[in-house]
Amino acid sequence: xxxxxxxxxxxxxxxxxxxxxxxxxxxxxxxxxxxxxxxxxxxxxxxxxxxxxxxxxxxxxxxxxxxxxxxxxxxxxxxxxxxxxxxxxxxxxxxxxxxxxxxxxxxxxxxxxxxxxxxxxxxxxxxxxxxxxxxxxxxxxxxxxxxxxxxxxxxxxxxxxxxxxxxxxxxxxxxxxxxxxxxxxxxxxxxxxxxxxxxxxxxxxxxxxxxxxxxxxxxxxxxxxxxxxxxxxxxxxxxxxxxxxxxxxxxxxxxxxxxxxxxxxxxxxxxxxxxxxxxxxxxxxxxxxxx
Ligand code: GUN
Numbered sequence: 001x002x003x004x005x006x007x008x009x010x011x012x013x014x015x016x017x018x019x020x021x022x023x024x025x026x027x028x029x030x031x032x033x034x035x036x037x038x039x040x041x042x043x044x045x046x047x048x049x050x051x052x053x054x055x056x057x058x059x060x061x062x063x064x065x066x067x068x069x070x071x072x073x074x075x076x077x078x079x080x081x082x083x084x085x086x087x088x089x090x091x092x093x094x095x096x097x098x099x100x101x102x103x104x105x106x107x108x109x110x111x112x113x114x115x116x117x118x119x120x121x122x123x124x125x126x127x128x129x130x131x132x133x134x135x136x137x138x139x140x141x142x143x144x145x146x147x148x149x150x151x152x153x154x155x156x157x158x159x160x161x162x163x164x165x166x167x168x169x170x171x172x173x174x175x176x177x178x179x180x181x182x183x184x185x186x187x188x189x190x191x192x193x194x195x196x197x198x199x200x201x202x203x204x205x206x207x208x209x210x211x212x213x214x215x216x217x218x219x220x221x222x223x224x225x226x227x228x229x230x231x232x233x234x235x236x237x238x239x240x241x242x243x244x245x246x247x248x249x250x251x252x253x254x255x256x257x258x259x260x261x262x263x264x265x266x267x268x269x270x271x272x273x274x275x276x277x278x279x280x281x282x283x284x285x286x287x288x289x290x291x
Contacts, residue, residue, distance in 0.1 A: 001258055001259075001261055001262065001263065001264065002151070002262065002263040002264075003263075003264065003265075003266060004147055004151055004230070004263055004264065004265045004266075004270060005266070005269065005270075006143075006147065006265060006266075006269055006270045006271060006272060006273040006274045007269045007273050009146075009147060009150055009151075009273075009274065009277075010273040010274060010276070010277040012150075013146070013150075013277050013281075014055065014058050014059050014277060014280065017059040017060075017280055017281065017284055018058070018059045018060050020284065021059060021060035021061065021284075022060065025060070030062070030089070031060050031061055031062055031287075032061045032062070032091050032092075032283050032284055032286070032287035033061065033062040033063070033064070033089060033090050033091050033092075033283075033287075034052070034056050034061055034062075034063050034064075034090075034091065034092050034093065034094075034118065034279070034280075034283045035063065035064040035065070035066060035084060035090055035092075035093035035094075036049045036052055036053065036063070036064075036065055036066070036093065036094050036095075036096060037066045037068065037077070037080060037081075037084075037093065037094070037095045037096065038065070038066070038067055038068070038096045039068045039069075039070065039072050039077060039095075039096075039099055039100060039103065040068075040069070040070035040099075040100050041070065042098070044234075044236075045096045045097075045098070048096065049065060049096050051272075051276055052094070052276055052279060053065055055276045055277070055279075055280055056280070056283075059280055061280065061283060064090070066080060066084075068080065070100055072100075072103075073102075073103075074102070074103045074104060074107060074108075077095075077099075077103060077108060078107070078108070078111050081095070081108065081111045081112060082111070084113075084116070085111075085112070085113040085116065090116065091116065091118075091283055091286040091287040092116045092117070092118035092282065092283045092286035092287075093112075093116055093118065094118060094119045094279070095108055095109075095112070095119075097168065109121045109122055109123070110122065110123065115286065115289075115291065116286060117136055118136055118139075118279060118282035118283050118285075118286055119136070119138060119139060119279070119282075120135065120136035120137045120138040120139070120142075120172075120282070121138065121167070121168075125137075125291075126138075126167075126172070128291075129172065129175065129176070130175055132179055132180075132181075134290070134291060135291045136282045136285065136286070136291060137172065137176065137278070137282070138167075138168055138169070138172045139275045139276070139278040139279040139282065140168060140169045140173070140211075140232060140271060140274075140275045140278070141169060141172040141173035141176050142176075142278035142281070142282070143271060143273075143274030143275045143276075143277060143278035144173055144209065144230055144232075144271060144274065145173075145176055145183055145184075146274060146277070146278060146281075147230075147265070147271070147274050148183040148230075149182075149183050151263065153183065153207075153228055153263060155177065155182075155183040155184060155185060155186045155207060156182070156184075156185040156186070157185065157186070157187070158186045158187070158206035158207050159186070159187050159189070159204055159205055159206045159207070160174075160177045160178075160186040160187065160188045160189070160205065160206065160207040160208075160209065161188075161189045161191060161201055161202055161204070161205035161207070161208050161209070162174045162177070162188060162189070162190050162191065162209045162211065163191050163192075163202075163208070163209065163210045163211060163212045163217070163218070163251065164191075164192065164210070164211035164212040164213070164232075165190050165192045166211065169211040169232055170190060170192070170211050170212075171190070173209055173211070174188045174190045177207075177209075186206075186207065189201055189205075192212075193212075199221075199222050202218065202222040202223060203222060203223065203224055204224070205223065205224070205227055206226075206227065206228065207227070207228045207229075207230070208223060208227055208228070208229050208230070208252075209230040209232065210229070210230070210231050210232060210233060210250065210251035210252050211232035211233065211251065212233070212251055213233060213235065213251065214233070214235070214251055215233065215235035215237055215249050215250075215251065216249055216250070216251070216252065216253040217233075217251050217252070217253075218231075218251060218252040218253060218257055219253050219256055219257070220253065220256030220257055220259060220260060222257075223257055223260055223261065224260070225260050226260070226261070226262045227257075227260060227261050227262065228261065228262060228263045228264070229252055229257055229258075229261045229263070229264040229265065230265050230270075230271060231250035231251055231252040231254070231264070231265050231266075231267050231270060231271065232250075232251065232271050233249070233250040233251030233252070233267060234248055234250070234267060234268070234272060235248065235249050235250070235251070236248060237249045248267055248268050249267060250265075250266075250267030250270075252264070252267075254266065254267070
């Protein structure tokens with residue numbers, strides 16, 4: 001069984017990004033600059049954003065964190081976005097999701113300048129991705145594709161089952177895996193909460209991508225021998241033996257499924273760090289005005 005180590009691979013790729021920054025940013029040329037906007041005090045979102053800002057430091061990027069109170073109105077958030085769009089010292093930014101319920105996520109994504117949309121959520125960029133143009137791709141699916149590429153996992157002609165159909169992960173990863181690309185060229189099934197015969201569909205997967213947000217949902221008897229498993233889930237589970245009182249588990253029951261898998265991502269340390277590495281790549285692309 002091959003452990004798809006997102007920490008180790010991220011460390012390699014981030015060193016490559018740092019080398020580009022060091023080479024390019026001599027003679028007082030400013031480095032790439034990423035900003036993140038967070039609304040409210042969701043602890044998981046705060047932790048994710050902190051990790052993104054820390055990763056910027058690792059690769060020599062500048063970073064800014066903009067914290068807004070939970071009661072921030074949609075108009076106030078749109079004002080913040082308008083300022084970020086105009087700031088010519090800023091290459092890219094993200095608005096951390098989920099947003100409070102009184103804010104319309106679609107309205108926010110539409111307001112982001114597509115050339116600074118390093119999350120790839122603006123319809124311009126999402127549409128370009130769907131059509132196979134070069135553009136910003138959402139960070140989690142992009143990180144998964146980078147991982148499949150670097151670990152040389154064969155995807156052509158394979159049956160890839162995606163559990164979950166979110167705009168952030170399920171839908172874009174299904175698109176990317178089905179494209180005439182390498183990695184890609186897979187036959188893709190999107191399964192979700194209304195899917196019938198889910199167990200049988202999972203059992204027919206050569207590649208299983210779990211992004212449904214239910215702890216340890218995928219059990220050993222749901223997969224076939226030799227399956228490649230990408231676990232996108234990050235769920236907190238109570239654990240009195242841990243100093244924090246909890247531990248992180250994925251959407252896959254790792255102990256059971258790893259016995260049958262040919263390759264599998266751990267949680268934590270699999271897809272999570274790759275997501276952040278993909279965001280850094282997108283920020284480099286925004287800085288270099290590639291799209
Ligand atoms: N929340 C969970 N994943 C993501 C992501 O990739 N980007 C943003 N902005 N919010 C998220």
